[in-house]
Amino acid sequence: MELFPILLSIRVATLSTILAGVLGVGVAWVLTRTRFPGRTLLESVVVLPLVLPPTVVGFYLLLLLGRTGPLGTWLEAAGLEIVFTWRAAVVAATVASLPLVVKAVQAAFETVDPKIEAAARTLRPAASVFLTVTLPLAWRGILAGLILAFARGMGEFGITLMLAGSIPGRTQTLPLAIYDAVQANDLAQANALALTTIGIVTVLLFVLSRLPRVRL
């Protein structure tokens, strides 16, 4: 069995979970705790990858991040190559899991009593209140969002294919490798990779369920 797709997928899912986690918590906070004119628009844009076909999302990311794309030129000048590298897989997984994180964390933030935050605000600066009151109280919802994000990162297919390609040994993640194996009629290989995926996700869920619960 090839190890590369497994390691790549774990790396991609881990990095995209961190990225989507940080971004998602920030966006969710903005959406639940602030009021500004473009709020609904921001919410729609964030949720878009959930409802659009992955190929469509991947296509536009390709245009955006490609060598001649508006962001791509700028990134290339900065020496950062994205498209058709493993980094593209991370971007793809991040974009795909961001709405899941945002939705879960938004729901979690909404369960935090604004009065408790206000009480904290009378005693400490806002940033400290966020870290010591808001985050701990919303922790379970955030964790749920991160689990979803990791699972989505492990399974991302469409956007990754468009943006990173399926280059064996370079950008071929687990789902792409499984697809490749099936195409090549190598069912044993496909089976081994699929079982590995199931194993990783099961172990992850088990570990998370054993984490100490935050008491409320």
Place this chain on the structure above:
Amino acid sequence: MLDFAFEYRLEDFLLAPALTTGRDVTALYGPSGAGKSLTLLCLIGLRRPSRGHIRLNGRTVFDANAGIHLPPHLRRTGLVFQEYALFPHLTVSSNLAYGLRGLPRSETQERVQAMLRLLRLEAFGDRYPGELSGGQRQRVALGRGLIIQPELLLLDEPFSALDQMERERLRDEVLELLQGFGGTTILVTHNLQEAYLMARQIAVIDGGRILQAGARDEVLQHPRTRRVAEHVGVTNIFQGTVVDAGAGRPVIAWYGEQLTCMTSLPPTGISVEFCIRPEDVRLVWPEKTAERLNILRGHLTAEVERGVDYLLKFRADGQALEAGEIEIHCSEHLHYLMKLHPGKQVFIALPPDKLHVLAPPS
């Protein structure tokens, strides 16, 4: 000393309170929707007024013109929320210590221990708020505000979440804690009795404005306007005309009666509103009416037994019948002695020193 005057607009509601108060307990008293809680939120800085200033012991914590708006945690102000808003994920000790930052660990612990002792919660330091009774939570909330040694303490309806028994016990405890505090306290309440029991100063607020502020007895006995009078439980408000009764002694002519007043009256011929508290109306034995001023004869029209006393309604005979009913508070003892019942003929006196003339509505 706390001194503020500001404006805060919330949709159609304009909050524009102004008050100056010293190191004392002031009750901010008014009906629901008067702007009481919003005033506290502005004072601590969770809301930013559009105009005005807030000064605390000479420090400006807010000034719209100068662009000063100190964040809440730098105002040296403690706020105790109505439902306490304790941190459910932190122990009692950690709740108390939350506002103590930048202190050495040992000092933080010392102050938390001292506060636990003061609150009589020594055994509860490691408990979580969810494991405490309502009264204990309230004490923790109070301690969390007091431990930062604020100059201003704001209490938002501190007893409203408690049952009657607990409320009365807690009032005494809170009073005791406040005596040791020594700063300025603003206590928000919609309960007049609570305002009277807890505070030396009362500020009556309604419609976003402070209508009158002053020593509690002054506000209760001498409400400036009809609106304040109604808020502080003066149910007997009447209209009369100032007349000269000879010898330069002005009295109020009222439905054929001539009522003597102690306060100075506006010039003769002016129509005035005057009032008397229901507990200040005296029931007089028939044979003693000659000894009293401002005697009215009439009969009782209704009585409400209120557990500790009676609320009686009185209607005068003669012209004053038109004036409507006069409310009287009467002790159970007197009610028994005079054998009172609806329909009974009685004499009442409106003591001159209790008749209070209201300022015309502006």
